[in-house]
Every structure is written in C-alpha cells, then in structure tokens.
Amino acid sequence: MSRLLSRRFREQIKVMFGAEPKKPAEISPAAQKIHLYKRGNRDLIAEKLHARAHAIHDNKWRNRRWATLLFANLLFTISFYFDIQLLEGALTASRFIGFHLIDLNSALQVMLAHKHIITNLLIGTGTVLVLWILLGGRTFCSWICPYHLLAEWAERLHVYLVKKKLVTDQTIDRRLRSVFWIIFAVLAIATGYTVYEAISPTGILSRALIYGPGLALLWVLALLVFEVFFSKRAWCRYACPIGLTYGVVGIISPLRIKYKLDGCFHEGDCRKVCLVPHVLDTVIKGRAVEAEVPIGPDCTRCGLCVDTCPTGSLTFEVKGLSKLL
Amino acid sequence: MSDEQNLPEDTVTSEPPAKVGAGGTAPLSKERRQQARRRVLRTILLTGGVMGAALSGFLPLAYAQRQRLRPPGALDEKDFLSSCIKCGQCVQVCPVSAIKLADLVDGFGVGVPYIDARAQACDFSCDAVQCILACPTGSLTYHKPEFLPVRAGAALAAKPILLAKEKDAEPTLNLTERIGVARLTRPETCLAIQGKGFKGQARGPKFQGRMRYMDVDRWKPIKISEHPYDVAECDLCVRECPVKGAISIETVFAPDGSQRKSPVVHEPCVGCGVCEMICPVEPAAIEIVPREVWRT
Numbered sequence: 001m002s003r004l005l006s007r008r009f010r011e012q013i014k015v016m017f018g019a020e021p022k023k024p025a026e027i028s029p030a031a032q033k034i035h036l037y038k039r040g041n042r043d044l045i046a047e048k049l050h051a052r053a054h055a056i057h058d059n060k061w062r063n064r065r066w067a068t069l070l071f072a073n074l075l076f077t078i079s080f081y082f083d084i085q086l087l088e089g090a091l092t093a094s095r096f097i098g099f100h101l102i103d104l105n106s107a108l109q110v111m112l113a114h115k116h117i118i119t120n121l122l123i124g125t126g127t128v129l130v131l132w133i134l135l136g137g138r139t140f141c142s143w144i145c146p147y148h149l150l151a152e153w154a155e156r157l158h159v160y161l162v163k164k165k166l167v168t169d170q171t172i173d174r175r176l177r178s179v180f181w182i183i184f185a186v187l188a189i190a191t192g193y194t195v196y197e198a199i200s201p202t203g204i205l206s207r208a209l210i211y212g213p214g215l216a217l218l219w220v221l222a223l224l225v226f227e228v229f230f231s232k233r234a235w236c237r238y239a240c241p242i243g244l245t246y247g248v249v250g251i252i253s254p255l256r257i258k259y260k261l262d263g264c265f266h267e268g269d270c271r272k273v274c275l276v277p278h279v280l281d282t283v284i285k286g287r288a289v290e291a292e293v294p295i296g297p298d299c300t301r302c303g304l305c306v307d308t309c310p311t312g313s314l315t316f317e318v319k320g321l322s323k324l325l
Numbered sequence: 326m327s328d329e330q331n332l333p334e335d336t337v338t339s340e341p342p343a344k345v346g347a348g349g350t351a352p353l354s355k356e357r358r359q360q361a362r363r364r365v366l367r368t369i370l371l372t373g374g375v376m377g378a379a380l381s382g383f384l385p386l387a388y389a390q391r392q393r394l395r396p397p398g399a400l401d402e403k404d405f406l407s408s409c410i411k412c413g414q415c416v417q418v419c420p421v422s423a424i425k426l427a428d429l430v431d432g433f434g435v436g437v438p439y440i441d442a443r444a445q446a447c448d449f450s451c452d453a454v455q456c457i458l459a460c461p462t463g464s465l466t467y468h469k470p471e472f473l474p475v476r477a478g479a480a481l482a483a484k485p486i487l488l489a490k491e492k493d494a495e496p497t498l499n500l501t502e503r504i505g506v507a508r509l510t511r512p513e514t515c516l517a518i519q520g521k522g523f524k525g526q527a528r529g530p531k532f533q534g535r536m537r538y539m540d541v542d543r544w545k546p547i548k549i550s551e552h553p554y555d556v557a558e559c560d561l562c563v564r565e566c567p568v569k570g571a572i573s574i575e576t577v578f579a580p581d582g583s584q585r586k587s588p589v590v591h592e593p594c595v596g597c598g599v600c601e602m603i604c605p606v607e608p609a610a611i612e613i614v615p616r617e618v619w620r621t
Contacts, residue, residue, distance in 0.1 A: 080417050092436075093412035093461045100461055106410050110462050113407035116470050118463035121410075173368040180375065187379070192407045193433040198382040199375070203411055207426060207436050211413055214428040216435050219378060226374075231367070238368075239375055 004028050004289040012279065012296025016247050018175030021281035024289045031290050034261050038285070048265040055310030061303025065143050073146050076210045091144070091206035092197070093124060100124030104132070104249065105242040106203065109196055112188035129249065137250020141236065141243050142275070142302035146209065147201040147220065151233055154224045158232050169232040174278070181241040201235065202242055233275055243300075250297040254319035257295040257305065261288040264313040270305035280305065283313075294319070385432035393431070393439040394505055394598060394615040396424050397447060397498075398457040398465040402616060404473055409464040411436030415456035421535045421546045423447045424456060442598025442613050449487055449567045449597060450537030450546045454498060467499050478618025479503060485593050486569035489539055498568070498595070505596030506617040507562075507572065509588060515610035516559035517574060518587050523559040526550045527605045534602050536565065549603065562588050562600035562611050569593065572600060592619055 015021050079086040088095045092106040102124030141148050161167045184196040204216040223235050266285040271277040279299045282288050305314045399405050415438050416424045423445045427434045457465040484497035527549050535546040566572045571594040577587045598613045
C-alpha cells in the first residue's frame with residue numbers, strides 16, 4: 001500500500017467513527033495525470049453518454065445479497081420449524097451443525113454486563129470474528145441483518161416521498177453512532193443489563209422470524225416509520241452499534257470494494273444508492289489519491305454501487321487475491 | 326425546509342465542493358448555520374428517542390417485578406438477565422416446548438427464556454437437561470462460576486434423582502440449585518385434602534400440555550389429554566412428579582385436630598412445575614413459587 005493510500009486508510013477509519021471526509025492534501029502523480037486528462041476533455045462527454053446508453057443495470061449483486069440474507073434468516077426458521085437442527089438459535093447466538101456462532105456485538109454486551117466469559121462464548125465469538133474478518137466486517141449488515149432488508153425497502157419509500165416533495169431527508173450527526181456504542185458499552189458495565197439487546201432491531205427481528213412475532217416488533221416499526229418520514233436509513237447510519245462493531249472488524253478484512261479512477265465519469269450514481277456515501281468520497285472529481293483506491297471499513301459491501309456504476313469502475317476485490325491470479 | 330437534503334454530505338456533485346462538511350474551514354452562511362443547528366437538534370432528538378426506548382427496559386423491573394420461572398440451571402435473576410444472549414437455543418432443544426421467550430413487556434427481559442408451568446412445565450423428559458447443554462453463555466449452567474453467590478436454601482441438599490432414569494448408571498439431574506419451590510397455595514381446593522378422587526383428563530380435552538409417561542414411551546412425550554386418569558384419591562401431583570422424594574401424600578392434622586391427607590413438598594423439589602401443570606382443579610391448588618428457596 002502506498003503512503004497516500006495508508007493515509008487515506010487511516011482517515012477512513014476516522015470517517016467510520018463519524019468524522020467528515022476531507023479533501024486529500026496530496027494526490028499521487030499517476031492519479032493527478034488522470035485527473036488532469038479528464039479536466040475539460042470534451043470527448044469524455046460523448047463517451048459518458050455512450051457508456052450510459054449501453055450500461056447494463058441488472059441488480060446482480062443486490063439479488064445475490066437479498067437471496068443470501070433471506071436464505072440465512074429462513075434457515076434458522078426452517079431449522080427450528082422442522083427440527084432439523086441445522087442452524088439452531090437466533091442471530092445473536094447460534095449453532096451451525098453444532099459449531100457455536102455468536103454475534104460479536106451481543107457477545108460484547110454479555111461479556112460487559114456479566115463480566116464472566118465461558119469457553120463456549122469465547123469459541124463462538126472467535127469463530128464469528130474470523131468469519132467476518134474474511135468476509136468483510138460490515139458485510140454482516142447488508143448480507144445478513146434482517147433489519148437492513150426492511151430498511152432498504154423503507155428507504156425506497158422514503159426516496160419516493162422525497163421525489164414527490166412530501167418529505168425531506170433530515171440528516172443527523174454521524175458521530176452519534178460512536179457515542180451510542182460507548183453509551184451502550186458503559187450501560188452494560190454499569191447496570192449489569194444488556195441494555196442494547198432490549199432494543200436491538202436485529203435481535204428482535206431474528207427472534208420474531210424464528211419464534212413468532214411479539215410486541216417488540218412495534219419498536220422496529222417505529223424505527224422504520226422514522227426512517228420513511230424523517231431521516232433516511234437513520235438507524236443503520238446514526239445509531240446501530242452492531243454496525244460499528246463489525247465496521248471495526250472490517251478494518252483488517254481483505255474483502256472490499258475497489259475504485260478505479262480512469263473509467264469513472266464522476267456522475268455520482270454510486271453515492272446516491274450508497275448507505276454510507278462518506279466512504280465513496282473518493283469518487284468525487286479530483287479526490288482519488290491513486291489510480292486505484294480501496295473503499296474504507298465502514299462500507300457494508302452491499303454491492304449497490306457495483307450494480308449501479310455504468311462503467312464498471314467499482315468492483316469487489318479480495319486484497320492480495322487479484323495479484324495471485 | 327425546501328432543500329434540507331442538500332446538506333454538506335450530499336451536496337457533492339461532479340464539481341469539487343467549496344466547503345466540505347460542518348468541520349470545514351470556510352465561514353458558514355446564515356442558512357448553513359441554521360441547518361447545522363437543526364441538525365444538532367435532530368441528533369439530540371434521536372439520542373433521546375433511542376436512549377428513552379433503551380432505558381424503558383428498567384420500567385418492568387422497577388414496577389411490576391414480575392416473577393418469572395426460569396429454565397433449570399438458571400443463574401439468579403440479575404445474573405441471568407445480564408448473561409442471557411437471547412438466542413433461544415434452549416427453546417429449540419426442549420422436547421415438550423416448555424420454554425418461551427419473553428416479550429417487550431419484560432423490559433430487559435425481552436427475548437429471555439421463561440417457563441409458564443401451568444401451561445407447559447419442564448418434566449425433564451429430555452433426561453439430560455438439554456437447555457443447559459444448549460446455552461452458549463452459561464446463563465443456564467451446571468457449574469455456577471465461583472464468584473456468584475448461592476442464596477441460602479437455593480442449593481439442593483443432593484443432586485436430584487430423576488425417577489425416569491433411576492435405574493440408569495447416572496440417575497441424577499446434575500442440578501445443584503432449584504429454580505423455585507412447589508407450594509400448596511390453595512389447599513382449600515385440593516382434591517386430596519377434600520378426600521376426593523379424580524377421573525378423566527387432568528386438564529380437560531383442549532389442554533395442549535405434554536408430558537412423558539414412562540409406561541407409554543420414554544422418548545416420546547404425549548399430550549396429557551391423551552392420558553386420562555382414574556384415581557380413588559387424587560394424587561396426580563405426587564404420581565407425576567419427575568423427581569424422587571420431592572412430594573408425597575401425607576396424613577396431616579388440621580387446626581381443628583381432624584386428620585386428613587395432603588400433598589407435602591420435600592427438600593428435593595427443584596421447582597420444575599409438573600405438579601402445577603397436572604393439578605386438575607382450576608386454578609391449580611399447587612403452584613411453583615419462582616426463585617423461592619427451601620425453608621426448613
């Protein structure tokens with residue numbers, strides 16, 4: 001990794017905790033050359049129109065992701081309903097053919113509240129940690145979390161209402177998520193209750209899917225209403241400590257989205273569909289520090305930008321693997 | 326609020342923006358300042374909303390103090406709530422579906438397992454206390470960590486012997502603490518005390534509760550409604566108690582000096598709730614007091 005990319009990487013970690021992305025102080029000569037080439041190049045406009053006319057928008061990654069999300073969640077339900085003991089438990093903690101899997105944030109809450117860790121808890125947490133390091137950290141959010149799917153649909157409704165000028169997106173300070181993370185950790189230590197687990201929409205939804213609906217779904221509904229009429233994707237963006245926990249895991253993950261500067265027309269379609277557009281600040285004209293820039297840890301690897309990019313400038317990448325191949 | 330979505334983060338178009346974010350160095354216009362102020366207010370609003378919802382979990386604990394019967398091997402209530410990861414693996418392994426997960430009204434207890442003994446008690450038909458084996462966090466445990474105290478009277482004098490496997494190499498349930506104690510809370514309705522017998526389905530034809538009957542099938546619990554009784558003197562609670570020596574029918578003296586029969590609970594009672602479930606009178610004459618300790 002070049003010096004500039006390491007600097008960007010460190011900045012992206014800060015951005016995950018809530019800092020606003022900044023214009024880069026320095027850009028590599030290679031990237032500068034591309035930026036310069038694009039500036040005032042009239043041919044590019046024709047090319048851009050051509051690329052747009054011929055772009056294939058097929059929702060490939062979104063469909064794969066939704067299928068995975070539904071499959072994973074319904075596997076719990078099916079496993080319990082037919083008593084096949086394939087995937088027992090819920091998203092907070094489960095056993096896949098006997099192997100313990102424990103959600104990192106739930107495990108953290110329990111460890112902080114109970115202040116005692118038994119072997120099974122450690123094994124399950126370790127397994128999940130390794131799994132999500134390999135798979136990209138916040139991949140959990142977009143590929144597994146059932147609330148994410150509902151929120152995606154709510155977001156669609158919200159965007160429609162915004163277009164009709166019936167509502168506006170009320171943004172909120174992103175640092176709030178880090179504050180919530182700390183508050184819930186402190187509350188768990190201080191009160192001895194897993195306070196966050198009581199309101200975790202992920203846990204509530206997962207249990208509702210497996211063990212049947214309950215009143216707790218009203219809280220999830222309230223969140224969705226808030227997101228539809230008030231603030232776009234508010235829970236995932238500004239509140240959810242699970243997202244931040246997995247985001248931290250994603251810092252060292254080799255699986256990520258890669259941005260290639262040369263083919264990009266800087267039209268910003270990707271930023272419009274992105275849940276966390278602050279990780280895509282690099283696609284803004286003149287911002288990329290290198291010809292190829294990996295996207296930061298707060299990215300949920302949902303692939304919406306990959307689907308939407310008309311030029312294929314954003315792709316999935318496994319660090320090191322592309323070099324091997 | 327015409328174009329509120331055009332806040333710094335989203336204003337970015339194809340041109341490099343003049344100012345970036347609230348932390349930018351350029352001085353903010355009046356409109357921008359107002360927008361920033363509103364954003365702070367919204368941030369406070371969301372903080373308040375989420376924290377309010379989260380801390381409302383204290384309410385049921387502070388006011389209702391609903392006593393829930395927890396599954397066998399449960400830590401003391403406070404530790405149980407802090408260590409339970411709310412996954413429901415205990416629910417999944419129970420052969421008689423005795424374990425349920427609590428809903429929102431339980432506050433911090435949402436998603437935490439409990440047993441409604443009257444509807445479906447734990448009859449230990451799994452033999453090995455599967456829920457304890459399934460628990461990933463040690464909320465349900467055979468081995469309570471040493472730093473957690475044992476309440477006086479909660480500890481069992483000996484590991485309870487499960488009648489169903491009395492002849493097995495390992496006849497005990499391996500439990501060291503009880504989850505409650507059975508109490509004859511309504512002696513006036515008890516059929517045994519009245520000297521009455523019982524004939525028919527213990528809880529009526531519609532009752533869904535299940536139990537293992539060793540003389541029917543050791544590994545397949547059946548509905549209680551499929552197993553009618555015909556006893557000259559009611560002793561259903563004693564007859565179906567899965568734990569050895571936990572309850573018996575004794576001759577007792579009433580305050581007026583008259584003699585009568587009565588179910589009497591003994592020290593080995595673990596609080597499983599089978600007596601409460603099987604009791605044919607409505608409401609049950611005998612009930613489990615959750616988290617109750619043995620008092621001599």
